[in-house]
Amino acid sequence: MTMEKRTQHELDEETLFVVSQTFKALSDPTRIRILNMLCCEEHSVNDIAEKLDLNQSAVSHQLRFLKNLRLVKFRREGTTLYYTSADEHVINLLHQAIDHAHH
Template structure:
């Protein structure tokens, strides 16, 4: 089968539109340095927004905005304790991917 023929014939294992969208959004989430820093921090343990902001030296509004983005992608979750929300990561696959990317970047 030639290359032209492969391009014309649909691949049975081709990704559906929803899968493509979710994968692209996941990589979009991991392409932002602030979101990477937040996810990397949440790998250790859960944190409240103000704790994340203090540790990373960011404004609380910035952290809240990024957490909302990550939550919409189901990459982080939260639990409420009285008036405080504590965030943690919600997807081992994405954390594994992030850790592998960090190890790759640190590999000399």
């Protein structure tokens, strides 16, 4: 299907909301950095905070936002939560945007 044909379709309210929330998630530099980290392997909150030089509270806040949008998922090991990306489509969008920025 060509891009022209795709844009001719009307979008329902739910689709508009999901798309806008996805772009909202990708509009924040901290969330971009977190998603970029989580696209290849899982990390704990502390690991993300340390590697991105952020405080744990800020990372937890951003992960909660991403989890609510189902863009990340987690598993528990003891008292530690390990996060990873949960939506390959969004990761592909992120990587396309990064590639575009490099051109």
